[in-house]
Amino acid sequence: MSFHLKGERFTQKIETARHRAAALQQRVSESPRQQPELLAVSLEELKTALEELHVAEEELRQQNETLLATRGALEAERQRYQDLFELAPDGYLVTDTAGTIREANRAATELLGVSHTYLVGKPLIIFVPEEARRAFRSQLNQLPKIGLLQEWEVRLKSRQGNLFDAALTVANVQDKQGKASSLRWMLRDITARKQGEEKIRFYHLQNLQLQEEVRLKSQFLALMSHELRTPMNAILGFSQLLMRQAQHQLGQNQLNMLERIFNSGKHLLKLIEDILDFSKLEAGRLDLNLEEFNLAELVEQTVEELQSLAQQKHLSVHIHACLDNPCVVNDSNRLRQVLVNLLSNAIKFTDSGSITVDACEPAPDQIAIAISDTGIGIDPSEIQQIFQEFRQLSQSLTRTYGGTGLGLAITDRLVRMMHGKIQVESQPGEGSTFRLELPREVTSSANNSTIIST
Structure with a gap:
């Protein structure tokens, strides 16, 4: 039962007791000879009325206690809302429909650079730069009709003259007739985001x-x-x-x-x-022309092509091919190019000693080719750099041995096109070993070439 109904009941009981007392007084005055009998009846009626008043008093007391508890809960909820409003990380404002500030939290006062006392009662538009006020005012006039506007990006200016980018979310508050009575604003500084x-x-x-x-x-x-x-x-x-x-x-x-x-x-x-x-x-326009060929023969032919260069430096070249099945599917011309690049480098950077080419089968579906030399070697910290385009180990080596620094970069990319990998083991003054690991049969998934059987 509501507090209003309980109050009406208490009023009714008091009115009933008053009416009974008035009726008793009238009966006594009208019948003086029956006063003893009336007195007993009247006392009984007064007793009943007092009991009803007592019950009504208890109900009223409970009603007051409930009312006080409800008021305390409402006050706690209001305080909680006020704390949330005041301590929110974003700025919150309440304005009338014309944009005059009625309420502001701490974040809003800090963003706008004005204390709460001086901010309330000020039009929000004074914090918009003059050149943007016309557009702001035009949008402000539409807000009561829009209902909700989210992420309205506006450049604002604090009282100290500092400009910052803000994202505004505005919702209108309607009265009982459905007419906008005020506006609620959320201001967020998005300067860092912008x-x-x-x-x-x-x-x-x-x-x-x-x-x-x-x-x-x-x-x-x-x-x-x-x-x-x-x-x-x-x-x-x-x-x-x-x-x-x-x-x-x-x-x-x-x-x-x-x-x-x-x-x-x-x-x-x-x-x-x-x-x-x-x-x-680099442009992705190089395709592999896949065909089946004899790897052992390709290695021998490539070494034979470069024998004259090795002989000019009095270097011996040895071939060790341990292949149970020398047939592979690959681009023979590009694989020859890889071998030529590695053998040419081995000859170029070796002044004495020998070069060894080993071909083997680590697994039935895999082949490996290792080219070892007794040349100048490479510092382990510089190994990764040698596969970068236009890079050589030092300017002195470039002057001594020449080259563009593209050979190993091309070799690395071609090997990766063949779904393989290249590894290097080297120490300065102790020579180098370049090891290729390739699938026995390179698929055409990376290009549009057709496998040619020979």
């Missing part, structure tokens, strides 16, 4: 620019490589033709110069081919 977004946009733009630069570089390298390769092939062809035709017509000194032209041309053509291959790999 700065982060700006950095992300900047880095994204930089990334796009870098991608475009890489694309243009690859396009330029491919174009220049093609343009340079054509005249170089002509130079090599005519040099070789002159060497054959003029062998008995020219002196030894002139023949030596022709040989130097031819050898330098071959070296330059190799550099051009490296740049062209690297540009194709």
Whole structure:
């Protein structure tokens, strides 16, 4: 039963007792001879009325206790709400529909740089920069009709003149007639977030620019490589033709110069081919032409091709092939390119001793090729760098041995295209061992090539 109904009952009981007392007084005055009998009846009625009043008093006392408890709970809830409102990390405001501030929590006063005393009663628009006030006022006029507006990004200015980006969430409060009576605002400082977004946009733009630069570089390298390769092939062809035709017509000194032209041309053509291959790999335009071939024969042919270079430095090259099944499926030309790069480096960086090529089968579906030399070796801390493009161990080595620094980078990428891996073991002055591990049959999942059986 509500407090209002209980109060009405108590009032009714008091009114009933009053009416009984008035009726008793009237009966006594009208019948003086019956006063003893009336007195007994009246006393009984007064007793009944007093008992009812006593019960009503107890109900009223309970009602007051319940009312006090309810008031205490409401006060505690109000205080809890006030604490949540006051200590919230975001700024909270309550304004009228025109934007005049009625309530503000601590975070709001800190954001706007004004104490609570001076903030209440001020229009919120005074904290908007003048150039943005027209747009703010236009949106403010629409808020009572909108109902809820979330993440409204506005540039605000504190009383001290500090600008900051804020995200506003605004909800209107309606009266019993459904008309907006006030607005509740949540203010969140998003300056750090906006700065982060700006950095992300900047880095994204930089990334796009870098991608475009890489694309243009690859396009330029491919174009220049093609343009340079054509005249170089002509130079090599005519040099070789002159060497054959003029062998008995020219002196030894002139023949030596022709040989130097031819050898330098071959070296330059190799550099051009490296740049062209690297540009194709970088652009993802290099595919494997898969076919079945004899690995032992490929190793022997490749070593035979480079024997002359080894003999010029008085180096011996040994082949150890332990292959029960020498047939593999791979791109023979690209695998030959990998072996040539590794053997050429072994010869280039070895001044005395020997080079060994080992081919074996660690597993039925796997092959491994190791190329070991007795050359200058590599410091273990620098091993990872040698597979980076345009990188060599030192400028002195570049001047002494030459090269673009692309050979091992191309080798590493080709091996990964073949679903294999390359490992290096080396110590300075003790030589190096490059070990390839490849699947016996490279699948065409990484390219559109067709396996050719021979």
